[in-house]
Amino acid sequence: MYAIEVVNLVKRYRDFEALKGVTLRIKENEIFALLGPNGAGKTTVLRIIAEGLSYDSGEVKVFGRKLSREALRFIGYVPQEDILYNLLTVEENLQFYADLFDAPAERIDDLIERFSLPRKKKVRELSGGFRKRLSIAVTLLHNPRIIILDEPSTGLDVPSRRELWRIIRELKEEGKTIILATHYMEEAEVLSDRVAIMNEGRVIAVGTVDELKKLAGQSSVLHIEGTIVGAEDLGSNVLVKENYVRVPVEDPRKELPKIIDVLLKSGSEIRLVRVEEPTLEDVFLKLTGRGLE
Ligand SMILES: Nc1ncnc2c1ncn2[C@@H]1O[C@H](COP(=O)(O)OP(=O)(O)OP(=O)(O)O)[C@@H](O)[C@H]1O
Numbered sequence: 693m694y695a696i697e698v699v700n701l702v703k704r705y706r707d708f709e710a711l712k713g714v715t716l717r718i719k720e721n722e723i724f725a726l727l728g729p730n731g732a733g734k735t736t737v738l739r740i741i742a743e744g745l746s747y748d749s750g751e752v753k754v755f756g757r758k759l760s761r762e763a764l765r766f767i768g769y770v771p772q773e774d775i776l777y778n779l780l781t782v783e784e785n786l787q788f789y790a791d792l793f794d795a796p797a798e799r800i801d802d803l804i805e806r807f808s809l810p811r812k813k814k815v816r817e818l819s820g821g822f823r824k825r826l827s828i829a830v831t832l833l834h835n836p837r838i839i840i841l842d843e844p845s846t847g848l849d850v851p852s853r854r855e856l857w858r859i860i861r862e863l864k865e866e867g868k869t870i871i872l873a874t875h876y877m878e879e880a881e882v883l884s885d886r887v888a889i890m891n892e893g894r895v896i897a898v899g900t901v902d903e904l905k906k907l908a909g910q911s912s913v914l915h916i917e918g919t920i921v922g923a924e925d926l927g928s929n930v931l932v933k934e935n936y937v938r939v940p941v942e943d944p945r946k947e948l949p950k951i952i953d954v955l956l957k958s959g960s961e962i963r964l965v966r967v968e969e970p971t972l973e974d975v976f977l978k979l980t981g982r983g984l985e
Pocket residue numbers: 705708710728729730731732733734735736737843873
């Protein structure tokens with residue numbers, strides 16, 4: 693049985709088809725990432741599962757049962773924009789949601805301690821990292837088996853992001869199933885057991901990070917910085933940005949000298965060359981012909 697099973701989900705906002713037949717099977721106790729650029733449909737999928745947002749056709753099951761009010765109790769949802777009360781303290785926010793969810797009062801103290809939250813501080817005085825921690829704490833009040841996070845690390849600085857990743861891993865160790873939407877490939881890559889890559893309302897690939905990287909069909913990527921001229925001559929998989937070019941290659945030792953030669957002959961000035969193992973961005977590029985950002 694899957695924790696979440698979504699089959700052929702179609703969602704229209706008036707005449708715009710935001711989901712064009714999405715199928716996802718998420719196993720219990722895995723960290724599953726939906727990776728895709730803005731507008732891919734990630735939030736729409738999560739809202740259908742976690743908020744009961746209506747959809748046009750398809751099927752959604754939670755632990756084998758049709759989505760219902762009862763099934764929603766298995767789920768905790770941390771939306772992109774938090775739902776905290778700025779003028780209330782940390783404790784008052786937890787109290788408010790505990791009353792709403794009928795959660796036992798002692799959970800408030802447990803969560804405050806667990807996340808080292810400043811009990812008496814007003815939410816408006818919290819840093820982004822603490823706000824996110826409090827949002828997760830609120831979600832855990834009713835002890836859900838599945839935790840869904842929409843773009844959890846957007847706006848967080850690097851230490852807060854690492855701390856968030858630690859918390860997410862810890863939730864997995866406790867047996868929770870985690871689903872998160874992200875457009876940061878690093879987040880999907882370091883955190884998740886499996887990743888679904890989404891684009892324009894469709895899932896275009898699903899698998900472990902290693903499986904997906906194999907789809908890119910290359911062993912490495914060259915990053916070349918400088919004043920680049922003639923990058924168009926390097927082939928169709930090349931990504932060109934200002935002062936930067938990214939070239940997927942099978943064998944960097946063989947291909948690097950030739951590529952450098954082409955660029956120098958076109959009049960480029962090269963400042964830095966870096967060789968990197970494939971990433972999920974390369975997979976996305978390969979499958980869609982464009983970058984993730
Ligand atoms: N309430 C709405 N009414 C009309 N169109 C919508 C609505 N919500 C989302 N959309 C559109 O549906 C598409 C998918 O949006 P969605 O928010 O699911 O994407 P996303 O992958 O989560 O991106 P983001 O990271 O920007 O939230 C987008 O083109 C968006 O503009």
